[in-house]
Amino acid sequence: GENVEQHPSTLSVQEGDSAVIKCTYSDSASNYFPWYKQELGKRPQLIIDIRSNVGEKKDQRIAVTLNKTAKHFSLHITETQPEDSAVYFCAAFRNQFYFGTGTSLTVIP
Amino acid sequence: NAGVMQNPRHLVRRRGQEARLRCSPMKGHSHVYWYRQLPEEGLKFMVYLQKENIIDESGMPKERFSAEFPKEGPSILRIQQVVRGDSAAYFCASSPPGGLNYGYTFGSGTRLTVV
Numbered sequence: 265g266e267n268v269e270q271h272p273s274t275l276s277v278q279e280g281d282s283a284v285i286k287c288t289y290s291d292s293a294s295n296y297f298p299w300y301k302q303e304l305g306k307r308p309q310l311i312i313d314i315r316s317n318v319g320e321k322k323d324q325r326i327a328v329t330l331n332k333t334a335k336h337f338s339l340h341i342t343e344t345q346p347e348d349s350a351v352y353f354c355a356a357f358r359n360q361f362y363f364g365t366g367t368s369l370t371v372i373p
Numbered sequence: 374n375a376g377v378m379q380n381p382r383h384l385v386r387r388r389g390q391e392a393r394l395r396c397s398p399m400k401g402h403s404h405v406y407w408y409r410q411l412p413e414e415g416l417k418f419m420v421y422l423q424k425e426n427i428i429d430e431s432g433m434p435k436e437r438f439s440a441e442f443p444k445e446g447p448s449i450l451r452i453q454q455v456v457r458g459d460s461a462a463y464f465c466a467s468s469p470p471g472g473l474n475y476g477y478t479f480g481s482g483t484r485l486t487v488v
Contacts, residue, residue, distance in 0.1 A: 265431075270415075300479075306481070307464060307479040307480060307481050307482055308416065308464070308479050309479070310478070353415060353416065359429075360406070360418055360421055360429060361406075361418070361477075362418070363408075363415050363416040363417075363418075364415060365414065365415040366414070366415045
């Protein structure tokens with residue numbers, strides 16, 4: 265089956281700086297890659313996604329890039345704000361969703 | 374659209390008791406997925422169901438765990454003879470027919486505590 269690895273597991277940035285979270289996947293047949301944000305005690309919520317026929321997608325301060333050849337994809341958050349502090353999960357879809365182990369992002373005011 | 378509804382939100386069980394977790398998918402959705410999230414860990418796939426069918430249960434422990442999605446009513450995740458290690462948040466998600474490759478919506482989860 266698919267194997268998704270996510271790095272780093274924890275990330276602290278100063279408010280206003282950028283944050284980058286990286287994931288790799290193993291199955292070249294995976295074709296859809298969503299990112300979820302989970303605040304403490306709450307459900308994971310979809311924040312951005314990308315399909316295998318697209319290399320980059322941006323939504324305001326959030327962007328995702330995909331390198332199919334290298335089988336990795338990344339989440340970029342610019343101008344970070346304290347409310348961006350949460351756990352972020354990447355996922356790869358191949359018949360079902362396979363999740364990374366999460367990155368705990370802390371934005372320091 | 375009320376979204377994916379899970380209940381109860383919190384469930385406390387003593388060791389050896391049974392836990393029943395319910396998930397009502399979004400209106401029009403016929404696929405349900407259950408995930409388990411241990412404290413400070415990621416989401417682990419458990420089971421994928423369609424109405425009256427288990428499609429993939431590769432993530433379900435072989436013993437004590439079962440799931441169903443009847444023709445009428447919510448999907449049920451059942452854990453028999455619970456142990457402390459079953460304490461976790463259990464999330465379900467749903468998707469429409471044919472919509473397997475979209476970012477599906479999670480319910481609010483059921484937090485099971487075994488004492």
